[in-house]
Amino acid sequence: MAGFDKVVTSYAEALEGLEDNMTIIAGGFGLCGIPENLIKEIKRRGTKGLTIASNNAGVDGKGLGILLEDRQIKKMIASYVGENALFEAQMMSGELEVELTPQGTLAEKMRAGGAGIPAFFTATGYGTPVGEGKEVRVFNGREYILEEALFGDFSIAKAWKADRYGNLMFRKTARNFNPMAITAGKIAVVEVEEIVEVGQLDPDEIHLPGIYVNRLIQGTFEKTIEQLTVRSA
Amino acid sequence: MAGFDKVVTSYAEALEGLEDNMTIIAGGFGLCGIPENLIKEIKRRGTKGLTIASNNAGVDGKGLGILLEDRQIKKMIASYVGENALFEAQMMSGELEVELTPQGTLAEKMRAGGAGIPAFFTATGYGTPVGEGKEVRVFNGREYILEEALFGDFSIAKAWKADRYGNLMFRKTARNFNPMAITAGKIAVVEVEEIVEVGQLDPDEIHLPGIYVNRLIQGTFEKTIEQLTVRSA
Amino acid sequence: MALSREQLAQRVAQEFHDGFYVNLGIGIPTLAANYIPEDMQVMLQSENGLLGMGPFPLEEEVDADLINAGKQTVTMVTGASLFSSAESFAMIRGGHVDLTVLGAFEVDCQGNIASYMIPGKLIKGMGGAMDLVAGADNIIVTMTHASKSGASKLLAECTLPLTGKGCIKRVLTDLALMDIVEGKFVLRERARGVSVEEIAKLTAGELVIPDNVPEMRF
Amino acid sequence: MALSREQLAQRVAQEFHDGFYVNLGIGIPTLAANYIPEDMQVMLQSENGLLGMGPFPLEEEVDADLINAGKQTVTMVTGASLFSSAESFAMIRGGHVDLTVLGAFEVDCQGNIASYMIPGKLIKGMGGAMDLVAGADNIIVTMTHASKSGASKLLAECTLPLTGKGCIKRVLTDLALMDIVEGKFVLRERARGVSVEEIAKLTAGELVIPDNVPEMRF
Numbered sequence: 095m096a097g098f099d100k101v102v103t104s105y106a107e108a109l110e111g112l113e114d115n116m117t118i119i120a121g122g123f124g125l126c127g128i129p130e131n132l133i134k135e136i137k138r139r140g141t142k143g144l145t146i147a148s149n150n151a152g153v154d155g156k157g158l159g160i161l162l163e164d165r166q167i168k169k170m171i172a173s174y175v176g177e178n179a180l181f182e183a184q185m186m187s188g189e190l191e192v193e194l195t196p197q198g199t200l201a202e203k204m205r206a207g208g209a210g211i212p213a214f215f216t217a218t219g220y221g222t223p224v225g226e227g228k229e230v231r232v233f234n235g236r237e238y239i240l241e242e243a244l245f246g247d248f249s250i251a252k253a254w255k256a257d258r259y260g261n262l263m264f265r266k267t268a269r270n271f272n273p274m275a276i277t278a279g280k281i282a283v284v285e286v287e288e289i290v291e292v293g294q295l296d297p298d299e300i301h302l303p304g305i306y307v308n309r310l311i312q313g314t315f316e317k318t319i320e321q322l323t324v325r326s327a
Numbered sequence: 328m329a330g331f332d333k334v335v336t337s338y339a340e341a342l343e344g345l346e347d348n349m350t351i352i353a354g355g356f357g358l359c360g361i362p363e364n365l366i367k368e369i370k371r372r373g374t375k376g377l378t379i380a381s382n383n384a385g386v387d388g389k390g391l392g393i394l395l396e397d398r399q400i401k402k403m404i405a406s407y408v409g410e411n412a413l414f415e416a417q418m419m420s421g422e423l424e425v426e427l428t429p430q431g432t433l434a435e436k437m438r439a440g441g442a443g444i445p446a447f448f449t450a451t452g453y454g455t456p457v458g459e460g461k462e463v464r465v466f467n468g469r470e471y472i473l474e475e476a477l478f479g480d481f482s483i484a485k486a487w488k489a490d491r492y493g494n495l496m497f498r499k500t501a502r503n504f505n506p507m508a509i510t511a512g513k514i515a516v517v518e519v520e521e522i523v524e525v526g527q528l529d530p531d532e533i534h535l536p537g538i539y540v541n542r543l544i545q546g547t548f549e550k551t552i553e554q555l556t557v558r559s560a
Numbered sequence: 561m562a563l564s565r566e567q568l569a570q571r572v573a574q575e576f577h578d579g580f581y582v583n584l585g586i587g588i589p590t591l592a593a594n595y596i597p598e599d600m601q602v603m604l605q606s607e608n609g610l611l612g613m614g615p616f617p618l619e620e621e622v623d624a625d626l627i628n629a630g631k632q633t634v635t636m637v638t639g640a641s642l643f644s645s646a647e648s649f650a651m652i653r654g655g656h657v658d659l660t661v662l663g664a665f666e667v668d669c670q671g672n673i674a675s676y677m678i679p680g681k682l683i684k685g686m687g688g689a690m691d692l693v694a695g696a697d698n699i700i701v702t703m704t705h706a707s708k709s710g711a712s713k714l715l716a717e718c719t720l721p722l723t724g725k726g727c728i729k730r731v732l733t734d735l736a737l738m739d740i741v742e743g744k745f746v747l748r749e750r751a752r753g754v755s756v757e758e759i760a761k762l763t764a765g766e767l768v769i770p771d772n773v774p775e776m777r778f
Numbered sequence: 779m780a781l782s783r784e785q786l787a788q789r790v791a792q793e794f795h796d797g798f799y800v801n802l803g804i805g806i807p808t809l810a811a812n813y814i815p816e817d818m819q820v821m822l823q824s825e826n827g828l829l830g831m832g833p834f835p836l837e838e839e840v841d842a843d844l845i846n847a848g849k850q851t852v853t854m855v856t857g858a859s860l861f862s863s864a865e866s867f868a869m870i871r872g873g874h875v876d877l878t879v880l881g882a883f884e885v886d887c888q889g890n891i892a893s894y895m896i897p898g899k900l901i902k903g904m905g906g907a908m909d910l911v912a913g914a915d916n917i918i919v920t921m922t923h924a925s926k927s928g929a930s931k932l933l934a935e936c937t938l939p940l941t942g943k944g945c946i947k948r949v950l951t952d953l954a955l956m957d958i959v960e961g962k963f964v965l966r967e968r969a970r971g972v973s974v975e976e977i978a979k980l981t982a983g984e985l986v987i988p989d990n991v992p993e994m995r996f
Contacts, residue, residue, distance in 0.1 A: 217695070
């Protein structure tokens, strides 16, 4: 790697330095736009004691769900974990610590982590279990709670297209948490469907500049659909 | 206007309801990407006592500078006002109140206003005149100050292309403060170079969704260059 | 007679206005999209990053990269836009969505809502619901008025963990449409053939019954 | 002899590393872009929303929509990206820029910097400077060591309103390169033909002089 070329050629290299008890910020919503091969590599590495922030925890046997099988996740920060029986079992038994975080607050906590904002106020969660123990302050007659930023040792994310400098474009709703997740990790690792030469992406259409990306790898994706719903013609 | 069609056909209509002593959030950086015709319409209307948040205050005779001539601006929230002799004179004489705000804090205050974040912490300005009177709090061993969101009665901004629903694309560095400014105003008015039919913009390439835009107008622009700098071949 | 799911959806759709940006929760709220009047434009926001959600795809249109907040495959309407989750919730939290419709386990006459957790039984998470109720001025909660055993879900005070505090102003149940005004449920409409007395019996929170409570019309 | 503007820019460029994202302030810092070694890639961030700033345009390339933070017309290099001011300062505040170079009126040995205002005289505003000094770990301040009348600008305590507190670790003047370590200036290099004594005389803040202070090499 010289200059701004972020491309690595193996998943082992992509996650080099990932160690037990680290924190990972992960992109994806359900199984849509998840870094599936990076997750598989974490399973292969057998890294334990992980704290993972991601909107969902995958399903049984897919996505982050596969990291539950060998109990690699110590703590999960997520907004919705209802799709995963193994997750529920580990949570109920207390093996797995869970910090339920409202979806918008989770997105904003990731953005804040990447943007040098250590904390912000939001009305979301005021007066609910989410607000317990958090500072409440009134602005313009309304109560807000203080939420702190999220930072990761690593970010793992999935984009659609990238150039070799790590400039990224996402596709449809596979964008979701990916851009913010990338900004919030000390080492941001992104897998993409296609890597193009530098200069092939229109600078005005880049969704996330390569400055946030440390390592880039091209992968092939299963793209499992959770709820296949169709209409008839 | 029916449904989501945001197009208005006159500048008078575009700024209908703008009254004395209102607050306006304006896009633009220097004279780049400024809503020049909306500013001219404010001058024509003669609206007084305005509070305007904008990174710069234009130059003499251009941009927001023309609103100084008839003393329409009561207070300016800006990061840099060094290009404007009339501004400096009115500021020094105390006719014009100025709240100097760091550029990044200004951008974030606008974003926060649009995003339902009433306040956030930033290290920017800690220990400087900007931090005076503001709450200081330590996170991870570093001091940060609390900054509050900005809201406007109106936003005025300039984009490149729009569809009739107000979905926007910006061009090059004329994007600058425009997207955030638009989100922070109760009535967001945007002027553009071109209005295309709905469906002509790729949903993945829209920079700002039309939900933030209330009124849209097509204009012609002078695009004055402040510092023409060229190299020879 | 209690409203069917379809009737609930139909009644929700009566709250739509031309040009409204609307977020519809999973279940009955989503069904309301089927009842948007033909002469009216409504744009659906899906909090996973889509404004302008269309119907389910034809089989050949299915795209794993295009789903709604319920993880169902969907389509986009003409004029749709796509964005990140941070942008999506900036939109929601910042009050830019005109109407939010979502379900609940319980609502009380203080405007509190409980919809995401039954301790010891159901801990799936709040998803975007807490942001939606905190961000919207205009919310309709759709729910059944009482449990199968006849226990009211319209309470003086919610018993389950809250999703939002003091943010609900309108509730549509299978029996009635109610506003929440100054700490009281105010009965606005009743389902066809459902008496005011029956509604009163199944409403545990304080209830105001105006002189005239019309039946819902579809 | 005191460094010329070009030599200052050259010395700044020695701090660049291959693959660095750099923000260069107006004036001498901007000149440093002319001295990027040929075998090295450096990408320039312009805080008005451009990563990958290129040289000034040819006359026929001039585009009013493409300027730098000094409002000068510029170009983009291959691989550039464009974004909003909020995104730009997320990048800066979040510490993603590898090196920031900017000018100053005064610096003190506590790492404080004053660069934006002379009360009663010059009130143009801080622009992005406060965000840049607060957001970067790696900052070089370029300035003249003393005023024309010989008053030191490297002080025990800044006299002008601060741009940032305790954030400066390295200062390059026309006479010397200094680090700021534990409340003291540490002399690292001196301009060719400038004596340690001369530097000491013009440095008002506490100064540490190591045994060996090499001359700068270009």
